[in-house]
Structure formats: C-alpha cells, structure tokens
Amino acid sequence: MASLKLEDLVTSMLAAAKAVFDKRWPDIKDYAEPEFEKLARTLIQIEGIRTRKKISEGSASVLLEMQKNTTRAVMLAVEGMGLVLIEEAINAALKAVKDVVNAALGFALI
Template identity: 40%
Template sequence: MADINVQKILEQMLDAAKGVLENHWDEAKPFAEQELKALAENLQLIGQLKLEGKITQEQAKYYLEIQKSSVRIVLLTIEGLGILAVEAAINAALNVIRSTVNTALGWTVL
C-alpha cells in the first residue's frame, strides 16, 4: 500500500474546490483549507489503520461520509453558498484525488 501524501492531495482538492467556488473563494478559502486538510489527514489515517488491521473497508467508507458531512456543514455556513455549490465543490475535490487515494489504500472508498 502506498502512502498518502497529505499536502499533495490537499493542494489538489483546494484547487478543485476553488474552481467551483470561485465567486465566493475569498470567504470560503479559510474554511475549505481547514476542512479539506482534516479530510486529507483522515484519509492518511485510514491507510494507517488498514495497515494495522484496525479498520474495514465498510468502516472506512462510513468514516469518510462523516468527514464529507463535516465539510458540507462548515461550507454551508458561508453566506451565499447553497447546497448545490457546496456539493459541487466537495465532489470536485474528491474527484481529483479519487484514483490516487483508492490506489494507495487498495480499497474503493471514494
């Protein structure tokens, strides 16, 4: 199993989210940075837990759903951002790292 480079996938996710939220990026940026960093770190944690045999693929998927909900809730607090824009930003952020993360984990979690 390959290691997940948190900084690299964070940069990719932020670029993707910025492209979707460009009209509100100044307001969303600090929140997106914090939440997507936590998501990237949790993806790395899932990899570590898998190596240790402490998490199943199903548990990993549920855990990631919780993380995605956290990102969604935080971004929805920004005035002017609606659910469609927030969902599009989250989907864009995850789409750019999907192959890298799934390959690194050896599981399809994204």
C-alpha cells in the same frame, strides 16, 4: 501500495474546490482550506488504520462520510453558500485525489 502525503492531497483538493467555487472562493477560502485539510487527514488516517488491518471497507466509508458531513456543515455556515455548490466542491476535491487514494488503500473508497 503508495503512501498518501498530506500536502499533495490538500493541494489537489483545494485546486479542484477552488475551480468549483470560482468567484466565491474569497468568501469561503478561510473555511474551505482547513476543512479540506481535515478531509485529507481523514484519508491518511484511514490509510494508516487500513494498513494495520484494523478497519473494514465499510467502516472506512462511514468514517469518510462523517468527515464529509462535517466539511459540508462548516461550509454551509458561510452566508450565501448553497448545498449544491458545496457538494459539487467536495465531490470535485475527492475526484481529484480518487485514483491515488484508492490505489493507496487497495480498494475503492472514493
């Protein structure tokens, strides 16, 4: 299994999210950058716990959902940002790292 790297995950996730936010990126950038980093850190945390066989696939999924909910809530605090746009950005960010994350974990988390 490959090891996840924070910088690689964040770079890919931010590029995908930025493409979705498009002209709204300057409005949400200060919120999105740290939130996607937290999401990437959660994926790395899951990888570490999974490597030690201390988390089930179901629990890993719950942990990821909790961080996605937090990311969603923080970005909704930005005036004018709608749930659909934010959800599209989160989905695009996760899709951008799906293959590498799932390969590293050995199961389809994303």
